Amino acid sequence: MRAVIVSASASEARGRLGFLALAAVYAALVLGCLWTLAAAGDLSLGRNPWDNLLKSLGDFSRPSFLDVWFGPERLEYRSDDGTVLRVENRREVEASFLAGLGRAAWTTFQIATLGSLLAAALALPLSMAAARNLRAPRAVAWAAKGVLDVARSIHTLVFGLVLVGIVGLGPTAGILAIALHSMGTYGKLFAESIEALDMGSIDAVRATGASAAQVFFHGVWPSVLPQFVSHHLYVWEFNIRDSTILGLIGAGGLGLLISEAVSLFQWSRLATILLVVVALVMAFDTLSRRIREALQ
Numbered sequence: 001m002r003a004v005i006v007s008a009s010a011s012e013a014r015g016r017l018g019f020l021a022l023a024a025v026y027a028a029l030v031l032g033c034l035w036t037l038a039a040a041g042d043l044s045l046g047r048n049p050w051d052n053l054l055k056s057l058g059d060f061s062r063p064s065f066l067d068v069w070f071g072p073e074r075l076e077y078r079s080d081d082g083t084v085l086r087v088e089n090r091r092e093v094e095a096s097f098l099a100g101l102g103r104a105a106w107t108t109f110q111i112a113t114l115g116s117l118l119a120a121a122l123a124l125p126l127s128m129a130a131a132r133n134l135r136a137p138r139a140v141a142w143a144a145k146g147v148l149d150v151a152r153s154i155h156t157l158v159f160g161l162v163l164v165g166i167v168g169l170g171p172t173a174g175i176l177a178i179a180l181h182s183m184g185t186y187g188k189l190f191a192e193s194i195e196a197l198d199m200g201s202i203d204a205v206r207a208t209g210a211s212a213a214q215v216f217f218h219g220v221w222p223s224v225l226p227q228f229v230s231h232h233l234y235v236w237e238f239n240i241r242d243s244t245i246l247g248l249i250g251a252g253g254l255g256l257l258i259s260e261a262v263s264l265f266q267w268s269r270l271a272t273i274l275l276v277v278v279a280l281v282m283a284f285d286t287l288s289r290r291i292r293e294a295l296q
Contacts, residue, residue, distance in 0.1 A: 059267030063275060067094040097269070101257060105276050108253035111171050111246065112239040115178025120232050122183045123148070127190030128216060133199055144187075152184025156242050160249045174251030178239050189231040193224045233288035240284055244277055 037043050046052070071090030129136045129144035136144070160177035167173050202219040247255020254273060261270040 056267055060271045062268055063271040064094055064266070064268040065098060065272045065275075067091060068098065098272075101254075101273065101276060104247070104252070104254045104257050105280060107171055108243050108247070108255075109240065109280065111174040111178060111251065111253055112236065112243040115175040115243070116182060116232065116236040116239050118175065118179035119182035119235070120186050120228075122179065123186035123190055126183070127187045127194065128220075130187060130191045131194035133195050133197065133202070134215075134220070148184045148187035148191075150184070151180055152188065154181060156181040157245065157249065160246050160251055164250050169250040169252070171252045173249075174243055174246040174253065177246060177251065178243060182235055182239060185235055186231065189235070190224070190228060193227040193231070194220060197223050230292050233291060237281065237284050237288055240281055241277070 034043075067090045069091070071094055074089065126144040126148055128134055129140050130148060132141070156177050159180045160173055163173040163176050167176065197220065202215060204219070206215050206219070243251075244254040244258065247253040247257070248259045249255075254277060257273050258270065261267070261273060
């Protein structure tokens with residue numbers, strides 16, 4: 001008994017030492033990053049950072065959508081000599097902008113939704129091949145794992161830049177970019193869910209002489225379906241945020257409006273766009289949480 005306790009204590013001590021060693025390596029890595037950036041002069045905050053911050057916060061504090069109700073109905077733009085260049089009704093202009101913002105938000109949601117669904121469909125057979133406990137042929141398993149690793153390692157924006165050149169501007173490039181990157185994430189999550197299964201039920205189905213498809217649908221699918229749905233909702237929510245950036249490269253949606261607002265320094269409009277993004281993500285998060293609770 002005493003020998004067992006001593007062995008357990010030694011194992012625990014080795015575990016703590018291992019953790020401390022990893023923490024020391026991580027601390028050294030962080031210090032190395034800070035030191036090299038500081039040595040290159042890349043940690044500068046620029047000129048007048050506080051003044052710029054206060055000005056930006058002032059612009060963000062009054063989102064442009066407020067002009068629909070409180071904006072001037074006759075706003076004159078004059079040259080330096082006082083000549084009237086343009087007159088506009090801010091309320092009408094902002095109402096038109098909000099209508100376009102709604103269409104862009106719907107496009108972003110479409111990109112995220114269809115891209116996530118396509119990614120999940122592509123990842124499912126790859127995850128089955130990559131899951132170790134399903135015992136796929138080694139060459140097939142390694143090939144599936146390699147495809148998933150490559151897809152996961154390449155950022156959505158990189159896929160988007162390539163696909164815009166192939167299929168042209170528009171939501172199709174965004175959908176495919178989301179699908180190709182998220183396929184790697186789905187595949188990893190699905191494979192880990194399959195590997196966490198109790199093999200007893202799977203072996204029982206396999207012992208009846210069932211085919212690989214029958215083993216999956218009768219032994220694997222019923223057990224992993226709730227986790228698959230939870231993973232799908234999580235990645236789908238992430239892709240709603242990710243798809244807002246794809247507009248920067250011509251895939252449409254909110255990203256295009258964000259790019260225009262930033263390039264023209266229209267921080268009040270950017271604040272309105274970001275509020276729409278936050279509202280979209282929060283609404284989806286609430287819905288997905290209720291769906292996950294219903295599956296438990």
